[in-house]
Each structure stands twice: as C-alpha cells, then as structure tokens.
Amino acid sequence: MIWRFRFVFFILAFVYAVIIARLFYWQIVKAEDLSDIASSQYSQEIKLLPKRGEIKTSDGFPFVSNIVSYLLYANPKVIEDKDKVIDNLSIYLGSDTASLSALLSLDRFWVSLESDIDLGTKKEIEKLELGGIGFEEQFSRIYPEASMAAHLLGFVGKDTLGQDKGYFGLEGYYDRLLRGEEKSIIEIQDALGRPILSRMTEILKGTDGNNLVLSIDRTIQYIVEKKLKYSIERYGATSGMVGIMDPKTGGMIALASFPSFSPSQYQDFEEDVFKNPFISNAYEPGSTFKPLIMAAALDASLVTPQTKCDICGGPLSVGGFTLRTWNNEYFENIDMIDV
Incomplete structure (x- = not known):
C-alpha cells in the first residue's frame, strides 16, 4: 500500500515539476519574446x-x-x-x-x-x-x-544597413553632426x-x-573652377588644384580640384577621384614656396629689396647635397627684386 502511495506521489511531483519548469520557461526565459509578439499584433x-x-x-x-x-x-x-x-x-x-x-x-x-x-x-x-x-x-x-566643390563637399551614400551615410569631404567628416538622431x-x-x-x-x-556654414565664396569658387578647367584643357595637364585663403582669418574662400565628380551620381565614378588631392596628396611646394620665404625675410628686416645675393653665382652645397637651378644657369650678385 505504501509503495503505491509513494509511486503516485512521485508521479504527481514529476508532473508538477514539469509544469513549473514550463511556466518558468515561458514566463521568465521567453517572456520578452512573447511580449514582442503580442505587441506586434496591436502596435508597431x-x-x-x-x-x-x-x-x-x-x-x-x-x-x-x-x-x-x-x-x-x-x-x-x-x-x-x-x-x-x-x-x-x-x-x-x-x-x-x-x-x-x-x-x-x-x-x-x-x-x-x-x-x-x-x-x-x-x-x-x-x-x-x-x-x-x-x-x-x-x-x-x-x-x-x-559638381561645384565636389571634393570639398563629398557625398551621401548607403552603409551596409541601407542607411544614409556621408562619405569623403565635409559629408563624411561631419557625418554625425549633419545626420542628427532619428x-x-x-x-x-x-x-x-x-x-x-x-x-x-x-x-x-x-x-x-x-x-x-562655410567660408567659401560661391562666386569666387565658380570663377576658380572655370579658370582651372580652362587652363588644364589648354595646356594638356592631367590634373590641377587651386586654393584661395583669406590671410586675415585663415578661412578658405575657394578650393577646387580637377578631375572632379558629381556628388549626386557618385556611383558613376571611380573611387580614386573622390579623394581631395588638396588635402590627401603629398605635394612638394618647390619654387611656389619662395615668395613666402622672401616675405618672411623682408618682414623680419633680414634683407631689403636692394640686398645682393652673394651665393647665387653657382651651385650650393648643403648637408652633403648639391643644389642647382633647373637649367643650371646662375646670376652672381643679383638683388632681391631679381631673385
């Protein structure tokens, strides 16, 4: 008689344990999933x-x-x-x-x-x-x-989730600022x-x-791009760039590069053209930097327009390197104006 009682007791205990386990599973483990399913039926x-x-x-x-x-x-x-x-x-x-x-x-x-x-x-x-x-x-x-100022602006494309995202230029650099929050x-x-x-x-x-809000002047930007394109086509160059800066503030008034692209149809262009060469490419200033050196020397009163150049008569050795002019021609004792 006792073993029957124990058998029934264990059967009932097992059934109750299974029921409690299933209730725990649905109400605790799967509670969030069930809540989402219920919410989707009456809300979105x-x-x-x-x-x-x-x-x-x-x-x-x-x-x-x-x-x-x-x-x-x-x-x-x-x-x-x-x-x-x-x-x-x-x-x-x-x-x-x-x-x-x-x-x-x-x-x-x-x-x-x-x-x-x-x-x-x-x-x-x-x-x-x-x-x-x-x-x-x-x-x-x-x-x-x-396509005006395309390298400066960049463009908006899609990320891996299909959401808008800025790439290159200002669209890429300030993407979070421009994008806002949904x-x-x-x-x-x-x-x-x-x-x-x-x-x-x-x-x-x-x-x-x-x-x-940029410091770019739209009229000057247009003129710069027009002149740049004309010069490249006239002289058969493969590329070119122009930058105009306000010397009092350091703000860029115009910044143009060629070849360019259309931001609204960026998918039709090669990826290499998206980079702004004015910022991304290394460039040796060479003789274009000479006016800045001369201006600094004049400003510091180290030379005057009449100062004679006593080292301009031939090649110059500096640090084991010999510096020459592009055509190997030299002019002895010329003043700073002729330099």
Missing part, C-alpha cells in the same frame, strides 16, 4: 528619419540641401495575394519580380522594398490600394550647384490593423541634423 514601432543638415556658402546659399522622398515598405505577414503585389509594384520600381518575391517571402513584419521614391510614383502606387504596403517619408540629398514612436492599431492616431507614444526624441 515607426522610425522617423531626421532631416540631414544643409551645407551653405558664406552668403547662406545651400551648397547641399534636401528634397522629400519616400521609402516603400511591406508587411509580408498580412499580404494575401503576393503575386498581385509583386506584378503591380515591379511596374513602378527598379527591382525585378525575383527580388520583390524574395523580400516578400521573408518571415518579418517589416521589410524595405525601395527608397528615394518621388511623390508622383508614390501616388500611383497608392491608387493600387495594395494591402500590407506603406510609405515612410525620408529626405534625399540634392546638390543645387551640381525619432521613434509606437503606433497603436485596432483589431483591423488601422492606426489609432490618438494612441501614438513617443519613445525616442529625435533631432534634425545641424547646418554647416
């Missing part, structure tokens, strides 16, 4: 991308600005006729049917289908009234002055999946990107 998190900061010239004209575009997304779990959605969207999007089919086959609540969609295309897609399809407002970069809100939905506008909760406050 919407991320609002910040407006990227503008880059302006010294007169306040936008070198780089933004236009409104749209991101097309889908919820594959609620799309009933995926073939219909694929056939209709492929007409308006750059993606082929195979790519759209792969995206809509994912076991996700949200997938990105296409970015940088203009307002006209958005309205045409909305007329189709496709279930499970939606749009998010985003900003696309525009360059009103086309805003997140929770949108509550009713039983039919329709948003309840009065039940939107902000969970992350975002800020738009900061603007950059």
Whole structure:
C-alpha cells in the first residue's frame, strides 16, 4: 500500500515539476519574446528619419540641401495575394519580380522594398490600394550647384544597413553632426490593423541634423573652377588644384580640384577621384614656396629689396647635397627684386 502511495506521489511531483519548469520557461526565459509578439499584433514601432543638415556658402546659399522622398515598405505577414503585389509594384520600381518575391517571402513584419521614391510614383502606387504596403517619408540629398566643390563637399551614400551615410569631404567628416538622431514612436492599431492616431507614444526624441556654414565664396569658387578647367584643357595637364585663403582669418574662400565628380551620381565614378588631392596628396611646394620665404625675410628686416645675393653665382652645397637651378644657369650678385 505504501509503495503505491509513494509511486503516485512521485508521479504527481514529476508532473508538477514539469509544469513549473514550463511556466518558468515561458514566463521568465521567453517572456520578452512573447511580449514582442503580442505587441506586434496591436502596435508597431515607426522610425522617423531626421532631416540631414544643409551645407551653405558664406552668403547662406545651400551648397547641399534636401528634397522629400519616400521609402516603400511591406508587411509580408498580412499580404494575401503576393503575386498581385509583386506584378503591380515591379511596374513602378527598379527591382525585378525575383527580388520583390524574395523580400516578400521573408518571415518579418517589416521589410524595405525601395527608397528615394518621388511623390508622383508614390501616388500611383497608392491608387493600387495594395494591402500590407506603406510609405515612410525620408529626405534625399540634392546638390543645387551640381559638381561645384565636389571634393570639398563629398557625398551621401548607403552603409551596409541601407542607411544614409556621408562619405569623403565635409559629408563624411561631419557625418554625425549633419545626420542628427532619428525619432521613434509606437503606433497603436485596432483589431483591423488601422492606426489609432490618438494612441501614438513617443519613445525616442529625435533631432534634425545641424547646418554647416562655410567660408567659401560661391562666386569666387565658380570663377576658380572655370579658370582651372580652362587652363588644364589648354595646356594638356592631367590634373590641377587651386586654393584661395583669406590671410586675415585663415578661412578658405575657394578650393577646387580637377578631375572632379558629381556628388549626386557618385556611383558613376571611380573611387580614386573622390579623394581631395588638396588635402590627401603629398605635394612638394618647390619654387611656389619662395615668395613666402622672401616675405618672411623682408618682414623680419633680414634683407631689403636692394640686398645682393652673394651665393647665387653657382651651385650650393648643403648637408652633403648639391643644389642647382633647373637649367643650371646662375646670376652672381643679383638683388632681391631679381631673385
């Protein structure tokens, strides 16, 4: 009799232990996952991308600005006729049917289908009234002055996650400052999946990107680039660069390099052209540095315009090296004006 009692007791204890273990698993171990699944059935998190900061010239004209575009997304779990959605969207999007089919086959609540969609295309897609399809407002970069100051500005491309990111130039160096912080809100939905506008909760406050105001003079920049291109074509040079600095402040008034590229169509150019040679390349100043040396000597009263050069009559030995003129011609006892 006792062994039967013990047998039943152990069976009941085992059953209770299994039940407690399963309750612990679902309520403790998997609690966060279950909460996410439940939340996804009546709410969704919407991320609002910040407006990227503008880059302006010294007169306040936008070198780089933004236009409104749209991101097309889908919820594959609620799309009933995926073939219909694929056939209709492929007409308006750059993606082929195979790519759209792969995206809509994912076991996700949200997938990105296409970015940088203009307002006209958005309205045409909305007329189709496709279930499970939606749009998010985003900003696309525009360059009103086309390729002007391209090396200085850089461009905005995509990172590995498909998010906007600045590369090269000011867009790359000040990317975090220009990018800002995205805003997140929770949108509550009713039983039919329709948003309840009065039940939107902000969970992350975002800020738009900061603007950059440069010392660049737009008119001088245009003249410099025009003259630089003309000179390179006239003399058959492969490249060239010009920089103009305000000697009182050290601010750059113009900075141009050639060959250049178009920031809005950067994908059509080789990566080597993106680097700003004025900053990235090593360059031996040579004779172009002589006026600075002469100016410093005159300012320090070490020489005068009439001072004679007593070492200009031939090659000069310095530190075991012999320095010569480019054509091996020398002029003895010339003054600083002739030098």
